[in-house]
Amino acid sequence: xxxxxxxxxxxxxxxxxxxxxxxxxxxxxxxxxxxxxxxxxxxxxxxxxxxxxxxxxxxxxxxxxxxxxxxxxxxxxxxxxxxxxxxxxxxxxxxxxxxxxxxxxxxxxxxxxxxxxxxxxxxxxxxxxxxxxxxxxxxxxxxxxxxxxxxxxxxxxxxxxxxx
Numbered sequence: 730x731x732x733x734x735x736x737x738x739x740x741x742x743x744x745x746x747x748x749x750x751x752x753x754x755x756x757x758x759x760x761x762x763x764x765x766x767x768x769x770x771x772x773x774x775x776x777x778x779x780x781x782x783x784x785x786x787x788x789x790x791x792x793x794x795x796x797x798x799x800x801x802x803x804x805x806x807x808x809x810x811x812x813x814x815x816x817x818x819x820x821x822x823x824x825x826x827x828x829x830x831x832x833x834x835x836x837x838x839x840x841x842x843x844x845x846x847x848x849x850x851x852x853x854x855x856x857x858x859x860x861x862x863x864x865x866x867x868x869x870x871x872x873x874x875x876x877x878x879x880x881x882x883x884x885x886x887x888x889x890x891x892x893x
Contacts, residue, residue: 746886746887746888747886747887748886749884749885749886749891750769750770750884750885750886751769751771751805751806751882751883751884751885752767752768752769752806752810752814752882752883752884752885752890753767753768753769753771753783753803753804753805753806754766754767754768754804754806754810754813754814754817754844754847755768755771755783755785755795755801755802755803755804756801756802756804756834756841756842756843756844757794757795757798757800757801757802757841757842758798758800758840758841758842759794759797759798762794763825763826763829763842764791764792764794764795764825765817765825765828765829765842766785766792766795766817766818767806767814767815767817767818768783768784768785769885770783770784770864771783771784771803774868778870778871779851779870779871779874780853780856780868780869780870780871781803781851781853781868781869781871782866782867782868782869783801783803783866783867783869784861784864784865784866784867785864785865785867786863786864787860787861787863787864787865788863791825792865795865795867796858796865796867798841798855799854799855800839800840800841800852800853800854800855800869801841801853801855801867801869802837802839802841802842802843802844802850802851802852802853803850803851803853803869804843804844804847804849804850805847805848805849805850805882806844806847806848806882806883807846807847807848807877807880807881807882807883808880808881808882808883808890808892808893809880809881810832810844810847810883811883811890812831813831813832813844814883814890816828816831817831829842832844832845832846833845833846837850837852837872837873837875838852838872838873839852839853839854839872839873841853843875846877847875847876847877848876848877848879848880848882849874849875849876849877850874850875850876851869851871851874852871852872852873852874852875853869853870853871853872854869854870854872855867855868855869856868856869856870881893
């Protein structure tokens with residue numbers, strides 16, 4: 730039997746702040762309503778079939794669109810996207826629709842918003858959702874991919890942005 734030890738959530742977040750993460754913008758659309766969220770919890774799952782996963786807070790009612798739309802785009806941000814990251818993280822006072830005015834968006838296969846100059850964009854169809862206590866893990870099969878010129882990446886470490 731596993732010996733489980735409860736870790737204080739604040740202590741856990743402090744430790745995770747020392748874990749460098751690539752800053753991503755995850756976007757979706759449903760019935761004409763767009764939503765985007767800045768995240769660092771995303772990764773590749775498989776290359777055959779091409780699949781990624783994202784983790785989104787399930788206590789924010791605005792994120793429900795991700796759990797119902799069946800599609801999302803994982804947009805990889807470059808250092809030049811710090812303003813976009815701030816807009817979609819809630820660090821600014823921009824309303825949801827106004828956030829999309831901070832950059833140029835297009836679509837690929839699924840119709841979800843694709844950041845036009847993302848370092849890489851993975852246009853996905855949801856294949857599974859795993860509910861966890863505070864977050865949902867959303868798995869997506871990549872329907873299309875696009876990438877731009879190589880630029881420094883935007884990372885998040887010690888609760889601040891860094892370029893690499």
